[in-house]
Structures are given as structure tokens and as C-alpha cells.
Amino acid sequence: MQKKLSPSATLEELIARCATGDAAALKALYNSTAAQLFGVLLRILVRRDLAQEALQDVFVSVWRNAKDYRPARGAVLTWMISIARHRAIDIKRDRRREVQFADPQDYVPEQIDFERSDLFAAAARDADVSRLKDCLQQLGAMQRNAVCLAYLNGLTHEEVAGVLAAPLGTVKSWVRRGLESLKGCLQR
């Protein structure tokens, strides 16, 4: 028989139970995280069917690799977001030839609504996000846009250059410097 899961079971507890083959724990994990992960996937993959396919892959992977999860390497949600982003980027790069992803003009650089972005709402609830938001604000607008387009939308350097109408070399340097500044700021 399955043990009842307490409503407050932490993600760490759920992963530990997944590692023992407890399918109810996977369901609970899904209920807690699927919407956040689907949002991340959808932003990269644009198409709902692709994002759904990726979501399935993520949970299959989480179930199979739950025993390899190490809290020392990061929180459960961080781990799952990493799996999700890598899966989404692999799908996006693999299918480039068969799928027309959104037109560069469809992307709205974060700069436009950064002050009203969801990141600001999330920052109010979460200290890590709040710190990241402060650090993002310290970046130049173009660096911030380049970083967000690459990280959140899964764009290649070339695609970012298309969206921001900037030379490729400049974009590469925005992304690199933006990320290095972020890292430096976050470690302070």
C-alpha cells in the first residue's frame, strides 16, 4: 500500500520517494512543479505540443534519475528546471529544420516591461529571485536583453542578434559579459 503524502511534503521528500519507485510522489511532484516547468518550456519552444512533449521527457527523466539527485548540487526545482531547459534547447536545436520557431520580431526584449515582468512579482516572494532581480537591474539594458533572450527564450547568439538588430560579435560579448556580471553580483 502507498503511504499518504502529507500536503506539505517538500520537493526533496518527494524526490526521495520517487527514488524508491513511489508513483504517487511523482504525481505530487508533478502537481507542484508542472505549471512552472511548462511555462519555462513553452517560452523556449513556443509550440504547446513541443512543450508538452518536453514536459513528458522531463518527468520521465526525473523519475529515472531521482536516485541520482544530490541536494548539494542545488534545490529540486533548480535541478528540474535545468533538466527542462536542456531538453527544450535540445528539441529546439534538433527540430530547427522541420519547425519554424517564432519570428525574431515576435520576441519582446525584457527591457520593455522589465519593471512589470513576472520576475518582479516572484522577487517579492523569494529571496534568491529578489537578489537576481537586483543584479539584473545593474546590467546595461542590452546586456540584460541579450541574457534574457538567450536564457529564457533559448535563442542562439545568431537569433539574439536578429532580435536586437546588433552584430553577432557584439551580442556574444553582451551575453558573456552580462552573465559574468550577474555571477559576480550574485556571489557578492
Add this chain to the structure above:
Amino acid sequence: MRYDDPLLLDALAREYVIGTLPGRARARFARVLSASLPARRAVANWERQLAPLAFASRPVDPPRESWARIEAALGVRRAPSSRSLGSLQAWRAIAAGLAAIAVLLGVLNLTRAPVEQARYVAIVTDAATGPVWLLQAFEDAQELRVRTLADRPAPIGNAYELWMLPDGGMPVSLGLIPGMGNAVLPLTTQALATLARTMTLAISLEPAGGSPTGQPTGPVIFTAPLVGA
């Protein structure tokens, strides 16, 4: 490329995490990761730092059938009449599948017989690449266990649907089967009766979610003889 330079490693980890490493370099670095602890640390460090940025993506409720698909892909779905679920059944399905493969390879004496013998078995084979799915129907458990032998993700927006082609009758759907991993499909008593007069199974490519008409609408991409075990 040298991966023992910490600065280079950190730069590669950064590009890998954000996703801007070009295709081949990305695949190469993924291989390095599995062998290199410093590389894994560098990646974990960037992932931890940047993960909060993912909260800038607004949560979106996934399509309703997503969870059912995950269950199907993992073979943890509770059969309709089922008593217990989950990992035990999944492991039994895997064990039974492995046992059946062992039979095929003629090494049965190396493995223990599974809990229940499959009543019918079919192996779906791609003439070009070899076996793709192992399908086993269990009479007592009233379920059809699907094991993917070679990953074959369905094309975008499509799904694989499995059909019985009974003697002198129209095709009857057994449900959707995954392109990777395992699944357990319920078999009703009626389906088992139809299976008894079926010599051939077929797999068609249907729109995601399955045939809208109850009959194959897409191309039949595989057929496989159904063998009584």
C-alpha cells in the same frame, strides 16, 4: 580541446547552461560532463546561479492529458480494475519484457520466469533498423504491456496508435503507445476476445491524442504478426 583549464571550463559551462554552445560543441561538452567532476561542478554552479531567472517565465498550466501521458510513458498507470499500482507493476512489466527478450535470444535458462506468462506476443520490427516495440498481452492481468526496444519519438503533433486487425472485422484500437519507454494499456474482456481472433496488429500514425474517428486515419506504418504464447 583542453578541459583542465578552469577558466575555459567555466566559460564552456556558462555557454552550455545558457544554451548557446553550438550543436557539436554542445554534444561534446555533454559527453565531457559525464566523465569530469570539475565540469559538472562548473555547470551546477551556473545552473544554481541562474535558475531564479527561470521564474521570469510565467507559470502555464500544461494540457490536461499531460499527466496521463507521463504515466503511460513510464508504465505506472493504474489499470482501470487495478488493485495496486505503480512501481511494482512497472517493474513486472519490465521484467516480463526482459524475460521475453531472453526467450528470443535463447537464454531463458539464465533468467527466472515472470509472474504471469504473456498470452499473446508481438514484436514490431522496422525492416531497416530492427525491433521497435515488444507487445505482450496478459489475460489474467487484463493488460497489454508495451516496451520500446528502440526509441522512436513520434513526429511532432502525431501519436502512434495500436490496432487489432481481427479476422473478418474492422480495425479495433488498443490505444496509443509511446515512442520511448514503457506503457501498460488496459485490455477489456471484449478486447481480449477480439485479440483471440486477431492474427495481425497494426500501428498507424495519428494526430496527437489519437484517431478522431475510431478508425485509422493516418498511414499504417507497421504491422506485426500476433503470436499465441
